[in-house]
Amino acid sequence: MVKAFFLLLLLRILILTRLERANPAHPISYRDVWRRDAVAGLVFAAAVFPAAMFVDNHLPLRPPVPDSLMSLPLLARFAIYLVVADFGHYWVHRLLHTAPFWRAHKWHHYPTYMYWLAGDRGSIIQQILVNVPYIFAGVLLDVGPWWIALVLATKNTLQNDWMHLNVPWGNRWSEWFIVTPRYHHIHHSDDPQHYKGNLAALFTLWDRLFGTYVDPDSVPRELKFGIGEQPTAIRLVIGV
Ligand SMILES: [Zn+2]
Numbered sequence: 669m670v671k672a673f674f675l676l677l678l679l680r681i682l683i684l685t686r687l688e689r690a691n692p693a694h695p696i697s698y699r700d701v702w703r704r705d706a707v708a709g710l711v712f713a714a715a716v717f718p719a720a721m722f723v724d725n726h727l728p729l730r731p732p733v734p735d736s737l738m739s740l741p742l743l744a745r746f747a748i749y750l751v752v753a754d755f756g757h758y759w760v761h762r763l764l765h766t767a768p769f770w771r772a773h774k775w776h777h778y779p780t781y782m783y784w785l786a787g788d789r790g791s792i793i794q795q796i797l798v799n800v801p802y803i804f805a806g807v808l809l810d811v812g813p814w815w816i817a818l819v820l821a822t823k824n825t826l827q828n829d830w831m832h833l834n835v836p837w838g839n840r841w842s843e844w845f846i847v848t849p850r851y852h853h854i855h856h857s858d859d860p861q862h863y864k865g866n867l868a869a870l871f872t873l874w875d876r877l878f879g880t881y882v883d884p885d886s887v888p889r890e891l892k893f894g895i896g897e898q899p900t901a902i903r904l905v906i907g908v
């Protein structure tokens with residue numbers, strides 16, 4: 669698993685940085701930010717995520733699933749997993765943008781720039797909450813091959829990279845289905861009109877159904893990012 673992590677990291681650095689350099693959506697100096705983001709990513713992967721999983725594993729989050737569902741082919745169960753987990757992720761994200769929970773989400777919105785590694789931040793409290801729908805729906809994948817955990821970890825990492833990727837990709841057609849980079853960049857805008865919109869993580873349907881859709885074509889491409897304040901690092905990481 670550790671080897672796979674570093675191999676994936678190397679591929680992300682080589683491929684994603686090249687894609688961004690070829691067609692950046694927003695100006696960025698990698699030289700100025702990469703050390704900070706490498707530390708943030710390391711803190712997240714080595715401390716925040718394991719701590720959040722430790723807490724979640726002690727909570728009763730695994731519902732009983734009828735045999736009729738568990739006997740479906742793996743692909744069908746995976747499709748249901750994606751929809752259920754993503755629906756839950758949308759509502760957790762929406763909760764994180766309410767006044768009592770915003771402090772738990774500040775670290776994710778803290779960077780004043782945008783690129784694939786900038787999104788690798790989430791406080792311990794945020795991650796405990798975000799994990800909930802994935803663990804809940806993950807019961808559907810309990811009966812499956814050994815490599816399913818690797819697939820899920822890779823999918824979650826690449827999905828997060830994709831949302832924050834510093835490219836202008838996206839159009840109305842694709843955004844009827846999935847979140848594109850330009851779609852999620854709007855969510856990171858420091859304009860109060862935007863940061864409570866486009867909350868979806870994978871399927872844009874939830875934004876459209878529940879009134880948080882912001883049409884990327886209606887938003888100027890030049891965006892500013894960040895939260896406009898400087899909490900201490902420890903508060904950002906814990907989420908208090
Ligand atoms: Zn957010």
Ligand SMILES: [Zn+2]
Nearest residue numbers: 776787832852
């Ligand atoms: Zn984000």
